[in-house]
Amino acid sequence: MTAMTSSARPLLNRRLAEFGTTIFAEMSALAVRTGAINLGQGFPDTDGPEEVREAAVRALRDGRGNQYPPGPGIPELRTAVAAHQQRRYGLSVDPDTDVLVTAGATEAIAAAMLALVEPGDEVIALEPYYDSYAACVAMAGGTRVPVTLRPHEGRFRLDLDELRDAVTDRTRLLLINTPHNPTGTVLTREELAAIAELAVERDLLVVTDEVYEHLVFDDAEHIPLATFPGMRDRTVTISSAGKTFSFTGWKVGWITASPALITAVRSAKQFLTYVSAGPFQYAIAEALALPESYFEDLRADMLTKRDVLAAGLEEAGLTVHRPSGTYFITADIRPLGETDGIAFCRALPERTGVVAVPTAVFYDHRELGAPFVRFAFCKKKPVLEEAARRLKTAGTL
Known part of the structure; x- marks a missing residue:
């Protein structure tokens, strides 16, 4: 049985017409399909305390x-x-x-x-x-x-x-x-x-x-x-x-x-x-009542991971904007001769075995975000080191 629809009106509320599947779902599916390291979606790969x-x-x-x-x-x-x-x-x-x-x-x-x-x-x-x-x-x-x-x-x-x-x-x-x-x-x-x-x-x-x-x-x-x-x-x-x-x-x-x-x-x-x-x-x-040492250790751990991934991205030839907060790094792909972050991120898993997210999807002014991509560093340190190695040695960056 097929649902009855009106050709004059789409099923989706017009207020949401511009919003399709999120970029996180697309990139995570790409990571699964290619077996790539997923540095796109911002979730840790270890549980908390x-x-x-x-x-x-x-x-x-x-x-x-x-x-x-x-x-x-x-x-x-x-x-x-x-x-x-x-x-x-x-x-x-x-x-x-x-x-x-x-x-x-x-x-x-x-x-x-x-x-x-x-x-x-x-x-x-x-x-x-x-x-x-x-x-x-x-x-x-x-x-x-x-x-x-x-x-x-x-x-x-x-x-x-x-x-x-x-x-x-x-x-x-x-x-x-x-x-x-x-x-x-x-x-x-x-x-x-x-x-x-x-x-x-x-x-x-x-x-x-x-x-x-x-x-x-x-x-x-x-x-x-x-x-x-x-x-x-x-x-x-x-x-x-x-x-x-x-x-x-x-x-x-x-x-x-x-x-x-x-x-x-x-x-x-x-x-x-x-x-x-x-x-x-x-x-x-x-x-929320954990001692201050927990929060200090969390920051120190994330800072170490930030610097590991940042160094790897720099060695791969990207311009890195080291973050002052969060667990994401934004990198500029233009030094690689690239200008389209969406196309870059869709090709990256096959090229390097690493997944990132194009920052342009977070802009109304897409052209302003076109050359930027986002990497998450809330992963285990060995995972970040391996991602950095892949990016550096892929030969196509």
């Missing part, structure tokens, strides 16, 4: 979270999130009114857009941006307005004048990601202060994606935008457990914001997953 995994097992066995958890999240996790914000950033957060647990940061972003954006509203996002941003703005009926981060002296930089000029009377919200995926840029205190001043001046809401908050390197410092004057009551701060604790499949995220903003976002979130990850919420509550 054993004590956190055991905490999840213990919760399952004790019957905690096996049925629907509370809509805002279990009290233990909300309390742990609040304690984390106070301990690290001096942010006073009420676990009963200022925290909402979500199915990862992706749902948090979706719920925030659906709750806060109406048709006709403009949402400014830093380009390149994580692909779900565009889809979530579209589902909300908003219009995305990209402000491009451009490479300068080894770092992708935000032009604050361009950001200010992008704001119009229709601008509702700034969608800020720092540490930034895919470029690895960490916005400075001065840049964040300027964003905060602009938001206050133009009475804008701000949604900040801070999932890589614990992965900052060298002299970079992660500073939540909510800590700046005038931002506490207009900022929705998003983070999650996946990147920090290497349990990406658990999909445990959270929002911290003022009670009014939490109430608004929860109104949308309750009709998405409703609740999720019950036993895992108990485990992440314990994870």
Whole structure:
């Protein structure tokens, strides 16, 4: 039996017509087909701390979270999130009114857009941006307005004048990601202060994606935008457990914001997953209380891996933009005589046995991202060393 369709109207909602299969699915399938090392999708190849995994097992066995958890999240996790914000950033957060647990940061972003954006509203996002941003703005009926981060002296930089000029009377919200995926840029205190001043001046809401908050390197410092004057009551701060604790499949995220903003976002979130990850919420509550040495070791390990892969990419002839945060490296393929990152990444597995992701798919202005590709270094060190060896010795780069 075939489904009845109307030739006058496509099946897919027009707001999503531009979004097909994600580049991550395409590249991961290519990695499987070719047996290549997958440095495209950003997931670790090892699990996180054993004590956190055991905490999840213990919760399952004790019957905690096996049925629907509370809509805002279990009290233990909300309390742990609040304690984390106070301990690290001096942010006073009420676990009963200022925290909402979500199915990862992706749902948090979706719920925030659906709750806060109406048709006709403009949402400014830093380009390149994580692909779900565009889809979530579209589902909300908003219009995305990209402000491009451009490479300068080894770092992708935000032009604050361009950001200010992008704001119009229709601008509702700034969608800020720092540490930034895919470029690895960490916005400075001065840049964040300027964003905060602009938001206050133009009475804008701000949604900040801070999932890589614990992965900052060298002299970079992660500073939540909510800590700046005038931002506490207009900022929705998003983070999650996946990147920090290497349990990406658990999909445990959270929002911290003022009670009014939490109430608004929860109104949308309750009709998405409703609740999720019950036993895992108990485990992440314990994870957030791990000693500071865990977070220091995580950064040190990722920094070593960053430098291993960066050196390998440089030896292969690419121009490398060493990230100040996240676990991704952006490389420029133009020194190899290449200009089309999409074609380059589709051919790379057969040429070298390594998979990367073309950064152009994260741009509205595709031409600006055309020569850049992204590699993930959240893999075991021997895997990265082998990937570097393959890239260097392939003979076709």
